[in-house]
Amino acid sequence: MSLLSVDQAREAMLARLVPAGTERIPLAACANRVLAADIVAVQDLPLFDNSSMDGFAVRAEDTSGAAPASRVTLRVVADIPAGSTPTMTLAPGEAARIMTGAPIPQGADAVIPVEETDFHDRSPGTAIPPTISFEKTIKSGENVRRRGMDVRIGDTVLRKGDLLRAQDIGLLAMLGFAEVEVHKKPLVALLSSGDELVEADAPLETGKIHDSNSYMLASLVESAGAEVLMLGIAKDTYESVHELLERAVSRRVDLLLSSAGVSVGAFDFVKEVVESNGSLTFWRVNMRPGKPLAFGEYRNTPFIGLPGNPVSAFVGFEVFVRDAIGKLRGFPAGDGLKARVEPHRSVRVISEETIISDGRESYLRAVVREEEGRYLARLTGHQGSGNLLSLVQANALLIIPAGVKCVPAGREVNAWLL
Numbered sequence: 001m002s003l004l005s006v007d008q009a010r011e012a013m014l015a016r017l018v019p020a021g022t023e024r025i026p027l028a029a030c031a032n033r034v035l036a037a038d039i040v041a042v043q044d045l046p047l048f049d050n051s052s053m054d055g056f057a058v059r060a061e062d063t064s065g066a067a068p069a070s071r072v073t074l075r076v077v078a079d080i081p082a083g084s085t086p087t088m089t090l091a092p093g094e095a096a097r098i099m100t101g102a103p104i105p106q107g108a109d110a111v112i113p114v115e116e117t118d119f120h121d122r123s124p125g126t127a128i129p130p131t132i133s134f135e136k137t138i139k140s141g142e143n144v145r146r147r148g149m150d151v152r153i154g155d156t157v158l159r160k161g162d163l164l165r166a167q168d169i170g171l172l173a174m175l176g177f178a179e180v181e182v183h184k185k186p187l188v189a190l191l192s193s194g195d196e197l198v199e200a201d202a203p204l205e206t207g208k209i210h211d212s213n214s215y216m217l218a219s220l221v222e223s224a225g226a227e228v229l230m231l232g233i234a235k236d237t238y239e240s241v242h243e244l245l246e247r248a249v250s251r252r253v254d255l256l257l258s259s260a261g262v263s264v265g266a267f268d269f270v271k272e273v274v275e276s277n278g279s280l281t282f283w284r285v286n287m288r289p290g291k292p293l294a295f296g297e298y299r300n301t302p303f304i305g306l307p308g309n310p311v312s313a314f315v316g317f318e319v320f321v322r323d324a325i326g327k328l329r330g331f332p333a334g335d336g337l338k339a340r341v342e343p344h345r346s347v348r349v350i351s352e353e354t355i356i357s358d359g360r361e362s363y364l365r366a367v368v369r370e371e372e373g374r375y376l377a378r379l380t381g382h383q384g385s386g387n388l389l390s391l392v393q394a395n396a397l398l399i400i401p402a403g404v405k406c407v408p409a410g411r412e413v414n415a416w417l418l
Contacts, residue, residue, distance in 0.1 A: 003286035005402065006361050010320055012283075013295050017302055019330040020184040020254050027172055030164045032225055033182035034330035039158040041175055044148035049104040052143045056095040056117060056132055057108035060140040071118075073133040080105060097128045104144055111143035112136070151175070161332040183330030186226040189248035190214050191258040193234045193241065193270050194308065212388065213259040213313050217306075220317045221257070224325040229253055234270070241273040249299045254328050256301055257321065260308025270305060274298050280305075286402050287361045289385035290316040309385035315363045315397070318344070318416070344416035349375040349398065355407040357400045365394035368415055377415060394418060 004012075022036040051057065058074060066072040078096035080086050080103070090096060090107030098104070098111060114122065117132040151157060157175070158168055164182070172180060197211040198204065211233055218228045229251055231244040248256055258270055271294070274280045280296035280303065290312040294305030304324065306316040327333060349368050366377045377398055380390040396415045400407060407413055 003284050003291075003360075006285060006287050006319060009283050009285045009293060010323060013304070013320060013324060014327050014333055016295075017324055017327045020186045020328050022181055022330075023184050024179050024181050027169060027178055027180055030169055030172075030180050030182055031166065033164050033180075033185065035158055035160050035162045035164060036181045036183050036330060038156050038160050039172065039175075039177070039180075041151045041153055041155045041157055043151075043175060044153055045151035045174060046145050046147055046149065048147050050101050050145050051098045051104060051111045052145050053100050053111065053113050054122075055098060055111045055113040055143065056119075057090065057098045057105055057111050058095045058138060059090060059092060059108060060110040060138050060142070062093060062095075063110070063112065063134070063136070063138040066135050066137045068135045071133045071135045073131050075131055076128045078105065079128045095132055109140045109144065110138045112138050113143065161330060163331070184254075186254040186325055186328040187229055187251065188221045188226045188255045188257055188325065189229040189231050189251070189253040190217055190221070191231045191234055191241075191244055191248075191256065191270075193236070193258060193260050193268070195236045197233045199233070212310050213306075213308070216310065216314060217257065217259065217317060220314070220322070221325065224322045225329055226255075226325045236269060238269045238273060241269045242277075245273060245277070245298055249301055253301060255324065256298055256303040257306070258303070259306045259313045274303055274305075278303070287315075287319070287363070288358065289363070289383075290319070291360070293320065307385070310388045311365070311391050312385040314391060318397075319363070344397075344418060347375050347415055347417060348412050349377040349396070349415045350412055351398070351407050351409055352376050352378045354409045355379065355398070355400065357405050357407070359403055359405050361402040362398075362400040363416075364398040364400060365390045366396050366398045366415065367394060368396040368417060375415070377413075 062074060063072055074093055074095040076097060077094045078088050080096050080098040082099045082101040084102060086103055086105040088105055090105050096105055112134055116136055117134045119129045119132050157171060192211050192214045196207060196209055198208050200210050214230060218230060221228045229248060231248055234241045234244050245256065271280055274296055278296055278298040280294055283293045285291055285293050289309065290307050292307055293316060296303045304321055306313045364383055365380045367380055368375050368377045377396065380393045396417050399414045
């Protein structure tokens with residue numbers, strides 16, 4: 001079987017995934033959810049002409065000629081707090097005290113800041129002065145937020161597939177949207193397989209190891225914006241694997257994710273169970289760590305099988321599963337998908353040592369540091385796929401392109417900052 005490139009494998013996987021369903025939920029619960037429909041403004045923002053600061057609403061023409069040597073004095077005839085609706089019309093020679101956000105009264109077309117007048121008492125409850133004077137000419141529209149200057153009715157302000165951030169939710173509230181149609185948060189079921197595995201709190205016997213992948217992958221799934229269903233450890237029997245996968249399907253999960261158990265070993269039953277209730281494709285991907293990758297479906301639920309070695313499982317998740325969850329969350333496919341779901345910043349780094357590779361696209365654990373405006377990188381010990389400590393010590397993954405077998409010291413490569 002020929003090796004697939006990382007991009008080929010990713011594209012083939014994403015092409016067979018569809019977003020989770022949608023739901024209409026309260027705005028307060030929408031953080032980090034993906035919009036299922038465009039948002040069209042149902043009102044102007046601002047909804048009315050209003051003051052951008054505390055001051056005095058004036059007619060700009062009444063301020064003409066104001067200067068230090070010839071101050072202008074206006075009569076204050078009204079007080080306009082935020083939330084009020086002024087009914088008066090400002091006449092020539094008149095001003096009205098106005099608070100930030102308060103509607104501009106008829107006749108006024110500008111606001112002079114309170115600090116630019118001779119009125120200095122700003123204590124709460126202070127009555128308006130009979131007059132104000134100032135020495136600055138104000139232009140029409142100065143310190144006034146005009147109706148619709150930010151948003152017009154009918155404007156598309158957010159689009160289907162957008163991730164709702166805090167500022168987006170604030171805008172939706174400002175527009176009066178109390179509920180929003182979003183994609184459901186995917187539910188991912190995690191399965192570890194192997195008679196050698198025991199829970200983290202179980203005593204170890206000869207030949208046993210603690211299950212680390214379930215905990216690591218659960219954290220990664222949550223960081224990708226999905227919920228986790230921990231299925232536990234499947235024994236190396238058809239019945240055990242079948243029982244756990246059936247439990248997941250009964251919970252209507254959106255993705256089945258396993259580590260180990262999908263090879264061709266005599267005791268690897270995940271492959272047999274999945275194929276007897278769906279389909280399974282094995283891909284040999286031109287990458288390290290994590291060359292073997294399984295993808296298919298179990299009772300119409302997508303299934304991804306990662307390698308059992310911890311570092312391989314971690315890298316496989318970051319390269320493939322994070323994007324898959326992004327597609328399930330409702331992010332649009334295409335070039336923008338990885339940019340939307342990838343939490344790692346990609347930078348160019350200079351290797352401080354010669355790196356020997358085997359020609360596969362490699363994701364190597366490294367420590368990156370900044371020095372004099374450059375990023376320098378050094379590997380964290382041996383790169384065995386079972387050496388999880390080296391991943392803990394790393395703050396980056398160096399990406400060595402396919403076909404490259406030697407990166408000389410001083411050469412630049414791409415890196416994901418973890």
